Amino acid sequence: MTSGTTDVVLDVAGAVRCYPDGDLTIRAVDGVDLTVSVGELVAVMGPSGSGKSSLLRLAGGLDLPDSGTVVVDGLDLGTCSAAALARMRRRSAGYVFQELNLIKTLSLAENVALPLELDGVPVREAMSIARAALSDLDLIGAERRRPDQVSGGERQRAAIARALVGERRLILADEPTGSLDSPTGEDIMKRLRERVDAGAGAVVVTHDHRHAAWADTVVFLRDGRVVDRSTTNGSAA
Amino acid sequence: MSGSWRVALRLAWRDLTSHRLRTALTASLIGLPVLFAGVFTAFGLGANDLSFAVAAYIPIALLIVLLAVPAFGVTVRSRRDQLELLESTGGTPTDARRTITAMGLVTGAVGVAGGLVLAVPGWIALTAVINRLDPEQRTVLRFSDLALWPLLALMALGASVAAAVVTASTLHAQSDGGDTPPSLTWLAVGGGLLIVGLLGILSLRADSPLIAPWATVLALGAVLIVPSLVHLVGRAAGVLPLAARLSARDADRHRMRTAPAIAAVMVGVAAVTALGIGSFSDNHDRRAESQIYQVPVGAVSVYSNSGAEMADAVAASAANDVTIVPLATPADNQYVSVEFPSDFDQMPQDQARFDVVVADAETLAAWGVRLSDDAVAALEEGKALAGPTVAVNGGQVRASLESTDTNETGTNLAIPAVSADVKKEPVSTGVRGQLARLVIPPILADSLGLTTEARLAVADRREPAPTDQQVAQLQKLPGISVDIQTEDRFASYRLIFVLLTLLGVGIVGLATATAVALARVDGREDADTLISVGARPSTARWTAATSALLISGLGSVLGVAVGLLPGIRAASALTGGFGERFADIPWALLGVVGVAIPLLVAMIAFVTAPIRPGEAAPSLR
Numbered sequence: 001m002t003s004g005t006t007d008v009v010l011d012v013a014g015a016v017r018c019y020p021d022g023d024l025t026i027r028a029v030d031g032v033d034l035t036v037s038v039g040e041l042v043a044v045m046g047p048s049g050s051g052k053s054s055l056l057r058l059a060g061g062l063d064l065p066d067s068g069t070v071v072v073d074g075l076d077l078g079t080c081s082a083a084a085l086a087r088m089r090r091r092s093a094g095y096v097f098q099e100l101n102l103i104k105t106l107s108l109a110e111n112v113a114l115p116l117e118l119d120g121v122p123v124r125e126a127m128s129i130a131r132a133a134l135s136d137l138d139l140i141g142a143e144r145r146r147p148d149q150v151s152g153g154e155r156q157r158a159a160i161a162r163a164l165v166g167e168r169r170l171i172l173a174d175e176p177t178g179s180l181d182s183p184t185g186e187d188i189m190k191r192l193r194e195r196v197d198a199g200a201g202a203v204v205v206t207h208d209h210r211h212a213a214w215a216d217t218v219v220f221l222r223d224g225r226v227v228d229r230s231t232t233n234g235s236a237a
Numbered sequence: 238m239s240g241s242w243r244v245a246l247r248l249a250w251r252d253l254t255s256h257r258l259r260t261a262l263t264a265s266l267i268g269l270p271v272l273f274a275g276v277f278t279a280f281g282l283g284a285n286d287l288s289f290a291v292a293a294y295i296p297i298a299l300l301i302v303l304l305a306v307p308a309f310g311v312t313v314r315s316r317r318d319q320l321e322l323l324e325s326t327g328g329t330p331t332d333a334r335r336t337i338t339a340m341g342l343v344t345g346a347v348g349v350a351g352g353l354v355l356a357v358p359g360w361i362a363l364t365a366v367i368n369r370l371d372p373e374q375r376t377v378l379r380f381s382d383l384a385l386w387p388l389l390a391l392m393a394l395g396a397s398v399a400a401a402v403v404t405a406s407t408l409h410a411q412s413d414g415g416d417t418p419p420s421l422t423w424l425a426v427g428g429g430l431l432i433v434g435l436l437g438i439l440s441l442r443a444d445s446p447l448i449a450p451w452a453t454v455l456a457l458g459a460v461l462i463v464p465s466l467v468h469l470v471g472r473a474a475g476v477l478p479l480a481a482r483l484s485a486r487d488a489d490r491h492r493m494r495t496a497p498a499i500a501a502v503m504v505g506v507a508a509v510t511a512l513g514i515g516s517f518s519d520n521h522d523r524r525a526e527s528q529i530y531q532v533p534v535g536a537v538s539v540y541s542n543s544g545a546e547m548a549d550a551v552a553a554s555a556a557n558d559v560t561i562v563p564l565a566t567p568a569d570n571q572y573v574s575v576e577f578p579s580d581f582d583q584m585p586q587d588q589a590r591f592d593v594v595v596a597d598a599e600t601l602a603a604w605g606v607r608l609s610d611d612a613v614a615a616l617e618e619g620k621a622l623a624g625p626t627v628a629v630n631g632g633q634v635r636a637s638l639e640s641t642d643t644n645e646t647g648t649n650l651a652i653p654a655v656s657a658d659v660k661k662e663p664v665s666t667g668v669r670g671q672l673a674r675l676v677i678p679p680i681l682a683d684s685l686g687l688t689t690e691a692r693l694a695v696a697d698r699r700e701p702a703p704t705d706q707q708v709a710q711l712q713k714l715p716g717i718s719v720d721i722q723t724e725d726r727f728a729s730y731r732l733i734f735v736l737l738t739l740l741g742v743g744i745v746g747l748a749t750a751t752a753v754a755l756a757r758v759d760g761r762e763d764a765d766t767l768i769s770v771g772a773r774p775s776t777a778r779w780t781a782a783t784s785a786l787l788i789s790g791l792g793s794v795l796g797v798a799v800g801l802l803p804g805i806r807a808a809s810a811l812t813g814g815f816g817e818r819f820a821d822i823p824w825a826l827l828g829v830v831g832v833a834i835p836l837l838v839a840m841i842a843f844v845t846a847p848i849r850p851g852e853a854a855p856s857l858r
Contacts, residue, residue: 057850082849083773086771086773087771087773101769103766105483117479118773
């Protein structure tokens with residue numbers, strides 16, 4: 001399958017991913033089907049160990065399924081080269097890690113500009129776009145600071161800005177509001193919603209039902225399987 | 238043993254055994270210098286050289302500290318949660334520090350034991366190689382040569398514990414790094430030591446043995462300024478391409494890890510540089526000295542007390558299938574003074590073994606002198622051959638013939654002569670030296686009234702060298718002595734030095750690669766983040782390569798720079814036997830340690846760099 005413009009930005013079909021756990025093998029993701037289209041925000045919920053993060057890693061091409069397929073923006077990740085996967089992560093899918101994973105030696109603006117710079121955008125232009133993205137998330141004045149020089153909330157917003165920057169059509173966020181207070185968390189979800197409405201699809205892993213209320217679809221996982229799906233009005237505000 | 242130490246040792250042991258790869262890398266950083274020092278001192282020192290051994294082991298201990306501090310830092314950062322857990326369950330900060338110190342003790346013991354165990358086969362193998370390549374060395378294995386190893390083990394173990402104590406005492410700084418600039422005080426102290434070391438070395442007399450202490454001061458100064466250099470590179474990184482920028486900033490931010498690693502590579506390379514220059518120059522000097530001052534002859538020389546005994550020896554050796562060719566010189570009661578050219582003082586030094594010899598072309602050939610056709614013709618015409626230190630004017634050489642038996646004024650001679658190259662060929666490769674200033678053919682010697690005597694002969698150089706049995710037969714003859722002159726095989730430590738230098742190069746290479754590997758272990762989360770946000774495989778590879786190049790390249794270049802001056806001065810102290818002091822700089826060796834090893838390490842880092850998410854840090858969440 002080749003890359004192309006379509007409304008479906010993520011199509012996970014029958015994905016299975018197993019991990020060794022001592023003498024046992026854990027089926028972290030066990031035959032999951034999930035489709036996300038442009039304009040759709042999907043919240044993934046479930047108890048700890050239910051496979052939420054594993055599913056997100058498959059969607060982001062950070063891991064590959066043992067069986068089944070994962071297609072991002074028309075690209076079958078199972079058949080891609082490392083270079084093609086990297087290109088997908090730069091251009092198609094932005095990822096917000098649970099641990100944020102900002103590079104500590106770079107300023108917030110440099111972190112946000114990283115995917116653009118890696119994609120060949122000139123440094124000046126990439127930094128300009130990054131500063132605008134940070135400004136959108138109310139991080140004016142913090143651009144030059146490094147991750148350990150700002151608060152946890154600011155780090156979180158910078159990580160989200162890095163995932164949103166550019167023309168990506170798929171946002172994957174693993175508990176993006178995990179370390180934020182309620183108002184800030186709500187604000188983050190609102191901005192994600194806005195980005196989705198502007199022409200992207202998103203999958204957000206969360207434990208918080210209030211945040212899940214921003215989603216169009218809520219998927220419940222248990223033991224690696226989808227046990228329930230529900231739709232909401234996608235507007236918690 | 239207190240309960241605190243018991244717990245510390247148990248925790249340290251468990252941690253080290255459950256992370257075997259990291260433990261092995263750290264232990265090898267301690268073991269490699271021990272391996273080198275063990276093999277080196279087994280050849281270079283005996284049990285009586287205690288003071289020299291201590292002086293030799295101090296740089297080794299410094300190297301171990303520099304290599305081990307970043308390695309322990311990596312361990313501590315990766316086990317920080319465990320150490321915090323220790324404190325949260327009632328332990329004190331002292332308990333945490335003791336755990337790290339215990340890690341140093343246990344890792345050091347493993348590294349030292351491993352280094353010395355490997356040094357035994359290294360010592361045996363090196364001995365075998367030396368004896369195979371150069372039987373003249375007749376190197377023997379004596380266990381007494383290992384008498385200093387316990388001292389080496391103690392100093393290395395002490396260095397390992399010291400490195401752990403340094404790491405433990407900077408526990409708070411072993412975090413994720415920071416933007417704090419390096420201490421200006423240490424920079425000033427380092428700069429001061431660097432200048433003092435330089436001035437100290439430059440102020441030494443050429444033959445002074447005090448180079449090592451001043452070189453240590455110089456190296457210590459360089460070690461102290463390395464963090465500032467790393468900081469400078471990090472600050473200037475903004476203009477670099479992304480991969481280099483990330484590497485430079487990462488190195489700056491984690492100076493606790495990178496600066497000691499760079500300093501360790503620097504010290505190792507500096508030692509190899511100085512050792513290389515010193516040993517290659519010494520070898521060159523000894524070779525030149527041997528060629529010039531020892532009898533410039535073939536493989537076997539025969540001396541006799543009189544011409545008659547030499548004649549008997551020639552006859553006896555012929556019966557023994559050995560051709561002995563005597564060389565005639567003016568008799569003891571005659572002295573031939575040959576005029577020097579006017580520009581003799583400005584001439585390059587090229588001392589001849591003999592002043593005047595009487596020989597024909599055949600004799601000269603047997604002695605290893607290759608004459609041109611013109612020179613052979615001149616001898617056959619009854620003309621003398623004049624070397625460069627003889628004035629030839631109008632086809633004649635002016636000389637005076639004096640009798641040492643009388644007080645009469647010497648007879649002036651006008652000897653027909655031509656200028657010619659009368660250098661003898663070395664037995665194998667080496668310097669061609671002048672056989673004599675003036676070669677007079679026998680027929681001309683007779684006409685000049687010159688009486689000669691031959692008390693020195695060589696086995697004909699054009700024939701196979703005499704066997705040991707034939708030499709033994711010669712030695713039984715009355716009134717003569719036999720000397721086996723092997724011009725290119727003089728008794729020197731060349732082979733040992735060269736092999737030890739190569740061993741040093743190998744160890745520097747391994748230590749560099751290990752330091753780089755540990756740095757990669759430490760920085761794997763950032764590496765994985767880079768990949769996960771879309772870095773091309775090539776970008777990930779270049780980032781890994783530039784990180785490796787920064788540590789190995791900066792360390793190696795600084796090492797060559799730091800080792801150059803002490804090496805040159807050491808060479809001046811070791812050379813001069815021939816007259817002129819000089820330094821023979823082994824550029825190929827410096828190229829290997831200064832350029833090839835860093836590039837090789839960077840290339841390995843490039844090829845083995847993780848390019849897929851999870852390869853660098855499987856636990857990235």
